[in-house]
Amino acid sequence: MSEPPIQPTSPxxxxxxxxxxxxVPKPDSITRRRTPQEExxxxxxxxxxxxYVVSWEExxxxxxxxxxxxxxxxxxxxxTVTQGIVKSGAEPQRSKSTSGNTTDPIAALDAVIDQVExxxxxxxxxxxxxxxxxxxxxxxxxxxxxxxxxxxxxxxIVIVSPVMNIASDLAKDITVVEFGLPGPExxxxxxxxxxxxxxxNPQIRINLDGEARERLLNAARGLTLKEAENVFAKTLVLxxxxxxxxxxxxxxxxxxxxxxxxxxxxxxxxxxINQVAGLKNLKEWLTKRTIAFSDRxxxxxxxxxxxxxxxxxxGCGKSLCAKAxxxxxxxxxxxxxxxxxxxxxxxxxxxxxxxxxxxxxxxxPAILWIDEIDKALAGSSxxxxxxxxxxxxxxxxxxxxxxxxxxxxxxIATANDISNLPPELLRKGRLDEIFFVDxxxxxxxxxxxxxxxxxxxxxxxxxxxxxxxxxxxxxxxxEIEEAITSALFDSFSRQVPLDTDIIKASLAETVPLSKTMxxxxxxxxxxxxxxxxxxxxxxxxxxxxPRRKIEL
Ligand SMILES: Nc1ncnc2c1ncn2[C@@H]1O[C@H](COP(=O)(O)OP(=O)(O)O)[C@@H](O)[C@H]1O
Ligand SMILES: [Mg+2]
Numbered sequence: 001m002s003e004p005p006i007q008p009t010s011p012x013x014x015x016x017x018x019x020x021x022x023x024v025p026k027p028d029s030i031t032r033r034r035t036p037q038e039e040x041x042x043x044x045x046x047x048x049x050x051x052y053v054v055s056w057e058e059x060x061x062x063x064x065x066x067x068x069x070x071x072x073x074x075x076x077x078x079x080t081v082t083q084g085i086v087k088s089g090a091e092p093q094r095s096k097s098t099s100g101n102t103t104d105p106i107a108a109l110d111a112v113i114d115q116v117e118x119x120x121x122x123x124x125x126x127x128x129x130x131x132x133x134x135x136x137x138x139x140x141x142x143x144x145x146x147x148x149x150x151x152x153x154x155x156x157i158v159i160v161s162p163v164m165n166i167a168s169d170l171a172k173d174i175t176v177v178e179f180g181l182p183g184p185e186x187x188x189x190x191x192x193x194x195x196x197x198x199x200x201n202p203q204i205r206i207n208l209d210g211e212a213r214e215r216l217l218n219a220a221r222g223l224t225l226k227e228a229e230n231v232f233a234k235t236l237v238l239x240x241x242x243x244x245x246x247x248x249x250x251x252x253x254x255x256x257x258x259x260x261x262x263x264x265x266x267x268x269x270x271x272x273i274n275q276v277a278g279l280k281n282l283k284e285w286l287t288k289r290t291i292a293f294s295d296r297x298x299x300x301x302x303x304x305x306x307x308x309x310x311x312x313x314x315g316c317g318k319s320l321c322a323k324a325x326x327x328x329x330x331x332x333x334x335x336x337x338x339x340x341x342x343x344x345x346x347x348x349x350x351x352x353x354x355x356x357x358x359x360x361x362x363x364x365p366a367i368l369w370i371d372e373i374d375k376a377l378a379g380s381s382x383x384x385x386x387x388x389x390x391x392x393x394x395x396x397x398x399x400x401x402x403x404x405x406x407x408x409x410x411x412i413a414t415a416n417d418i419s420n421l422p423p424e425l426l427r428k429g430r431l432d433e434i435f436f437v438d439x440x441x442x443x444x445x446x447x448x449x450x451x452x453x454x455x456x457x458x459x460x461x462x463x464x465x466x467x468x469x470x471x472x473x474x475x476x477x478x479e480i481e482e483a484i485t486s487a488l489f490d491s492f493s494r495q496v497p498l499d500t501d502i503i504k505a506s507l508a509e510t511v512p513l514s515k516t517m518x519x520x521x522x523x524x525x526x527x528x529x530x531x532x533x534x535x536x537x538x539x540x541x542x543x544x545x546p547r548r549k550i551e552l
Contacts, residue, residue: 036053036064036177036178036179036180037064037067037068039177040053040064040065040068040158040177041068041071041072043156043175043177044068044072044120044156045072047150047151047154047156048156048175049146049147049148049150049151049156049157049173050143050146050147050150050156050157050158050159050170050173050174050175051156051157051158051159051174051175051176051177052127052158052159052161052164052166052174052175052176052177053158053159053160053161053176053177053178053179054161054162054163054164054176054177054178054179055160055161055162055178055179055180056162056224057179057182057224057225057226058124058160059225059226060179060182060186060224060225061122061158061160061179062076062078062088062122062160065088065120065122065158066088066089068120069088069119069120072118073118074117074118074119074120074154075087075117075118075119075120076088076119076120076122077119077120077121077122078121078122078123078124079102079108079121079122079123079124079125079126080124080125081103081105081124081125081128082103083103084101084102084103084104084107084108085102085108085111085112085121088122105126105129105136105139105142106138106139106142108123109139109142109143109145109146110142112146112150112155112157113145113146113149115155116153117154118153118154118155119154119155119156120155120156120158121155121156121157121158122158122160123157123158123159123160124160126159126161127159127161127163127165130143130159130165130166130167130170131165131166131167132165135167140167140169140170143157143170143173144169144170144173147173147174159174164176164393178354180354180358181221181222181223181224181354181355181358182223182224182225182228183221184214184217184218184220184221186225187217187220187221187225187228188213188217190225190228190229190232191208191213191216191217191232194206194229194232194233194236194242198236203240204236204240204241204242205240205241205242205243206241206242206243207241207242207243207244208242208243208244212243212244212247215244215247216242216244216246216247216250218362219247219250219251219254219362220250220362221358221359221361221362222254222355222358222359222361222362222363223250223253223254227253230253231249231250231253232246234249234253235249235250251363254359254362254363258334258359263336263337263340263352263353263355263356264334264335264336264337264356264359264360265334265335265337266332266333266334266335267323267326267333267334267335267369268333269323270323270324270326270327270333271320271323271324271326271327272324272327272328273286273287273324273325273327273328275320275324275451275455276317276320276321276324277317277440277444277445277447277448277450277451277477278317278440278441278443278444278447278448278535278536279317279321279437279444279535279536280535280536280537281435281533281534281535281536281537282310282321282435282437282535282536285308285433285435286321286324286325286328286329287328289305289329290328290329292304292305293329293331293365293408293410304365304408304410305410305432306402306405306410306411306430306431306432307368307402307410307411307412307413307431307432308411308412308413308431308432308433308434308435309373309413309414309415309425309426309431309433309434309435310322310412310413310414310415310435310437310535311414311415311416311418311434311435311436311437311524311528311532312416312435312436312437312438312524312528312535313416313437313438313439313476313513313514313521313524314416314476314478314513315476315477315478315479315513316437316438316439316440316476316477316478317437317477318414318437319371319414320477321412321437322367322369322371322412322414325367325410325412326367329367329410331365331366331367331410332363332366332367333366333367333369334359334360334363334366334367334368334369335369335371336356336360336368336369336370336371337371338370338373338376338377339372339375339376352394353394353397353398354397356368357397357398357401357409360409361407361409364407364408364409365408365409365410366408366409366410367409367410367411367412368409368410368411368412369411369412369413369414370411370412370413370414371413371414372414372415372416373413373414373415373421373425374415374416374417374418374419374420374421375416375420377395377420377421377422392422395422395424395425399422399424399425399430402430402431403429403430411431413425413431417520417524418524418527426531433533434531434532434533435532435533435534435535436524436525436528436532436533436534436535437535437536438525438528438534438535438536439474439475439476439514439521440475440476440477440480440536441536442469442470442473443469444536445468445469445472445473445475445480446465446466446468446469448477448480448481449463449465449468449469449472449480449484449503450465452480452481452484453484456484456488458498462499463499463500463503464500467500467504468500468503468504468507471504471507471508472507472512474512474514474515475507475510475512475514476512476513476514479510479512479513482510483503483506483507483510484503484506486506486509487502487503487505487506490502490505490506
């Protein structure tokens with residue numbers, strides 16, 4: 001995959017306008033990162049004809065535009081598919097009768113041309129007509145005409161959409177602004193408003209000193225303004241007060257929201273690192289970094305680790321390790337379902353991944369676990385041409401964040417295959433290390449037997465571990481575990497104690513994946529040699545071809 005065509009530059013817009021020459025010193029107002037509102041105002045004043053705002057928060061965008069419209073003496077008109085063009089803030093029922101026939105997108109665009117007064121038009125629902133199933137070529141054509149027309153007027157069109165979905169014909173006429181999620185200052189404004197609203201109610205107490213307030217505002221990061229408002233309201237209803245204790249309510253509410261978004265999932269079953277057999281190098285590397293996120297480490301001058309990629313054979317403990325790191329470092333583990341994001345269920349956009357990142361950062365220090373990253377990418381490129389662009393943009397967002405991130409969010413990505421992995425991910429600087437997780441060697445298999453027998457309440461000294469490990473050559477950890485479980489079923493049904501022979505029989509019935517997939521595994525080993533660090537501390541070896549070579 002090549003470098004993604006569009007990089008996330010929030011809240012700086014992506015335009016085709018050439019950047020100013022670097023030699024000219026830039027005033028502070030240009031170099032400083034502008035807020036989305038400032039950004040919108042600059043674009044409107046510079047008369048960019050069509051601005052496409054990516055945000056879930058229509059209300060927040062509308063409020064922001066209203067402020068701009070008021071300060072510039074313009075009208076703010078809002079178009080929706082059900083009401084047509086109405087004045088911002090108009091009551092839904094009443095406005096219907098006065099809207100004429102502007103519910104049709106082309107009629108609405110005509111109305112924009114006819115209108116002469118300075119105005120900002122906020123188009124909601126409009127993205128449905130410019131791409132996807134309902135994409136309408138006439139609407140796109142008309143929009144381009146209008147773009148041309150409004151350039152010389154005091155009118156601007158703002159399209160707000162939760163997803164970045166622009167037909168390629170429109171790419172040059174549209175400027176994209178990523179609105180991003182609200183920051184602590186937005187939440188602070190919200191809090192001030194709530195305090196103002198409830199100040200006459202004697203039953204409600206708000207008790208937030210400087211530090212508690214800051215923590216509460218930080219805890220809300222990752223929520224939309226509406227969601228934060230709901231959470232604050234909920235805490236007030238629950239106990240009539242808003243104080244430091246409510247930070248935990250915000251966190252638990254965030255778990256709900258994380259679940260609903262369908263992208264991130266809290267894994268509250270961390271494993272202990274001593275439940276992972278073998279993988280000595282990897283475990284040492286991780287153990288050394290146990291206190292890496294502490295203040296003490298930062299003061300010492302240690303950078304916080306960025307992340308690792310665990311690449312290797314299926315069933316050899318990669319996912320297990322991700323959970324074990326959370327247990328070892330005692331940090332929350334967030335599983336990021338990249339595959340699901342590419343499915344139509346959640347809607348694909350960089351905004352989704354940005355939200356996942358902000359959420360992870362808001363509970364940092366935390367571990368962000370991207371399991372089977374290769375599968376997600378393979379799935380996304382099979383989904384048709386248009387999806388390929390989304391996948392690379394989403395991936396671009398992730399990569400940019402990885403190389404720029406300063407927040408203590410540690411990323412663990414796992415992959416079974418390299419063919420779908422973009423080379424950028426493997427480049428130095430993005431992640432700290434790539435570990436190759438191979439099939440377990442003999443001593444490692446002994447350890448795996450020991451761990452899994454103990455887990456099931458058996459004394460490992462009663463089994464011939466050496467014999468079992470010799471017989472399980474080529475087995476993955478998962479397959480060894482499976483053999484033990486099936487032996488347990490055997491012994492249970494025969495009502496005899498589990499012993500080495502029963503496990504041996506169960507091993508004999510299993511054909512390990514490495515037999516059928518030895519070519520893939522070899523390919524992986526060859527790739528990993530020299531590029532990745534062996535997780536087990538033993539140099540990866542090339543598996544011998546079990547087939548006899550015959551010269552004819
Ligand atoms: N090195 C290992 N030590 C202990 N158990 C292992 C090991 N490798 C695999 N297993 C067992 O196999 C199961 C599946 O492994 P998993 O971590 O999901 O593999 P993958 O590498 O495909 O992510 C684990 O939950 C664990 O019970
Ligand atoms: Mg796995």
